[in-house]
Amino acid sequence: MVEVKICGLTTVDDAVRCGELGADAIGLNFWAGSPRRVDVAKALEIVEAVADRATIVGVFVDFTLDRVREILQETGIPWAQLHGDEPPELLAKLLPQAYKAIGVRDGSAVELARSYPGEHILLDASVPGMPGGTGRTFDWEIAATVAQERKLTLAGGLTPDNVAEAVRVVQPFRVDVASGVESAPGLKDPGLVRRFIEAARAT
Numbered sequence: 001m002v003e004v005k006i007c008g009l010t011t012v013d014d015a016v017r018c019g020e021l022g023a024d025a026i027g028l029n030f031w032a033g034s035p036r037r038v039d040v041a042k043a044l045e046i047v048e049a050v051a052d053r054a055t056i057v058g059v060f061v062d063f064t065l066d067r068v069r070e071i072l073q074e075t076g077i078p079w080a081q082l083h084g085d086e087p088p089e090l091l092a093k094l095l096p097q098a099y100k101a102i103g104v105r106d107g108s109a110v111e112l113a114r115s116y117p118g119e120h121i122l123l124d125a126s127v128p129g130m131p132g133g134t135g136r137t138f139d140w141e142i143a144a145t146v147a148q149e150r151k152l153t154l155a156g157g158l159t160p161d162n163v164a165e166a167v168r169v170v171q172p173f174r175v176d177v178a179s180g181v182e183s184a185p186g187l188k189d190p191g192l193v194r195r196f197i198e199a200a201r202a203t
Contacts, residue, residue, distance in 0.1 A: 002167050004197050005057065005153065008036030008178035010186035015046045017190055019053035022197050025174065026054050027081065030071060031061040035185035036178065043075045057081050065090055081122060088116045104138040104156070113146050121146060122176065125156035137162070143170045160195035167203040175200050 006018045007027030015026055028043045029036045038046070047056055058077040060068050062084035072080060080098040082091055091100050100116040102109050103126030113121050123143045125136035137157030146152050151173035158166055159180035167175060179185070181192040 002172060002200055002203070003174035004200050005055075005174055005176040006178075006181065006188060006193060006196075007057075007059065007155070007176050008034070008182075008186055009046065009188065010036055010038055010042070012045050012049045014188045015050045015054075018188060018193055019050045021190065021194050023054050023193070025057055025079075026050065027057045027059050027176070027178070028075075028077065029059040030063070031059065031083070033061070040071060040074050043071075043077065047076050051076065055079060059083055062086065065093055068094065083122075083124075092117050099153070101155070104142055106139075107142055109142055110145050113150065119151050120153065120173070121150045122153040122155055124176075140166055140169045143172065147172050158196070160192055160199050163196055164199045164203050167200055 003024040005025035005027055006023045008029050009015045009026050018026055028038050028046060031037060056077050057079040058071060059081045060083065068080055078097055080094050081101055083101040091098055095118050099118050099120035099122060101122040101124055102113050104123050105126040109123065123146060125138045143152060143154050147170050153174040153176050154166060154170050154172040155176035158175055158177045163175055177196055181188050181196050183189040
């Protein structure tokens with residue numbers, strides 16, 4: 001059964017609710033340019049509230065290796081998602097509990113994904129100036145190719161209305177949603193979260 005990750009959580013209440021609704025993973029975004037950004041103190045609160053019910057992933061955009069390690073250690077977050085222009089060599093130093101997010105413009109993303117080490121990979125829509133959370137989709141056939149080779153997390157414009165079709169086409173390890181289940185940036189709508197999880201697992 002496909003896993004579900006709810007990304008860009010900013011409150012303890014939302015995180016707890018997502019765990020109660022059955023999310024397998026939650027994402028905490030440390031990129032200063034995101035409306036879903038959390039600081040270390042807030043991340044620590046969320047980790048303490050939900051670490052026993054969901055996998056927690058820290059989202060980093062072009063942070064130094066030392067800073068990523070520092071935040072993971074300070075918060076107890078076990079996984080790192082690198083969502084910027086980080087080279088394969090940086091990712092390799094964070095394995096095994098780390099993976100690269102690739103922005104997809106065209107089929108060249110398949111070879112780019114292959115250039116990064118590790119068991120996991122994430123594919124998202126490529127939007128200039130925005131590393132993620134844009135609500136844009138991309139060609140899922142490209143993702144399906146990658147999903148045959150790696151544990152793929154599929155992101156990019158997923159909603160309760162299209163996630164079942166995305167799972168059918170791509171057969172990913174995990175689906176990842178941020179804006180598609182929000183009432184406002186960083187605030188999750190419990191009804192949409194419930195519908196998304198149900199739709200993802202109904203395929």
